[in-house]
Amino acid sequence: MRWRIYEMRCLTTLTMLRGQIVHGVIAGALRSIRYGQSVTPKMVKESVTALIREQYGESARKLWHIDNRPPGRKLSSITSLVEHYYNLPNMNERARDAQQVAWLCVENLISSDFWKEIAEGSPSTWAExxxxxxxxxxxxxxxxxxKIDFAHSNGKNTIIDWKTGASNEQDRKQLILYSMYAKAKWEWEPCETTLAAVYLQPELKVEQFSPTEDEIAQVRAGVKESFQQMMDVEPAYGPADVANFPIAESRRDCAWCRFQGICEGRVLSSEF
Ligand code: SF4
Structure with a gap:
């Protein structure tokens, strides 16, 4: 059972894989520019296609299964999708949709003025x-x-977060947290740092701001509160009490839960 739980812990979803691939391709494009190479929309789309094929293929061939695992590969390094693990239908369509959205993300960015400005700036101002x-x-x-996506001090200290999904209320808090990290790491004053959430699809949309002292204090308090909530239910040592973890109130949450295969309160993804 312990191994099965670990197997489930390593699961991801097509949406998460799509996001991870887009982030990886953008990071690669930035590396290319740093080394003086040009980057075109066609190149980044091809990179997306190759990565989706490779990683989706690993999951479809069930390479994560003990009988199929290539020698020397750790389970955690192999892509295993919730969609394959729980036999969801219409996998070809789901994979095609994920690829189209990922293409749109990188194409929108690389063709944009926002990207042009980054590419034409000096990489010496980019943060490591x-x-x-x-x-x-x-x-x-x-x-x-x-996990900051990109930061530079070209004109003004700026932290950028690429977003492959829709905006939500956590995005602003996440960026404020990054500004606090930048203070610890690079001595950047949070209130003087530009924080940019870059929504990559369906159209490119950039939302930028600098946080206020009040917002920073609120995020700091929020981190402490959520840490305390976690400590209240999960002791640092010894097993947690299952009674502290009631089943999800909304069964919609079960649809993408990695542990639905062993949860007694579950509604399986295939039932949606
Ligand atoms: S109740 Fe649903 S979301 Fe919670 S662990 Fe079970 S399957 Fe996952």
Whole structure:
């Protein structure tokens, strides 16, 4: 059972895979520009196609299964989709839709004036981003992990977050948290930092702002509160009490839950 739970923990969804691929392709495009190479919409679309084929294919061939796993590959390094794991229907259509949205994201960005401005700026003003790790900083003793997409100090200190989905109320808070990380890492004053959420589809839309002191204090308090809520139900040592984890109130949440295969209160994805 423990192994099965681990198998489920490694599941992702097509929407998440799509986002991860778009972010990876944009990071690659920025690396190319840093090294003086040109980037075209056609090139980034081809990169998206290749990555989706490779990673979707891994999941479709069930490479995550113990009987199929290539020697030397860790389960956590293999793409396994909720959609395949729970045998959702219409997989070809779902994969095609994911590819189309990912294409739209990178094409909209690379063809935009927003991108042109970045590409024509000096890479010496770009902040070093640790792509392979989750850097962290401290908020009153709580270690907070962040993953900034891109930051530069070309004119004004700016942090950019690429968004492959629709906007939501958390986006602003997330960017404010990044500004707090930038203060710890680069000594950037949060209230003087431009924070930009770049929504990549259906049309490119850039929403930028600088946070106020009040907003920063609210985000700081929110982190502490949610950390406390987590500690209240999950002890640092020993097993958690299952009674503290009631089943989801909205069964819609079950549709994309990785653990629906072992949850007694579940409604399976295939029933939606
Ligand atoms: S109730 Fe639904 S969301 Fe909660 S663990 Fe079970 S399947 Fe997942």
């Amino acid at each position: 981003i640790e792509e392979e790790s989750f850097p962290s900083f401290d908020i009153d003793g709580i270690q907070v992990y962040t």
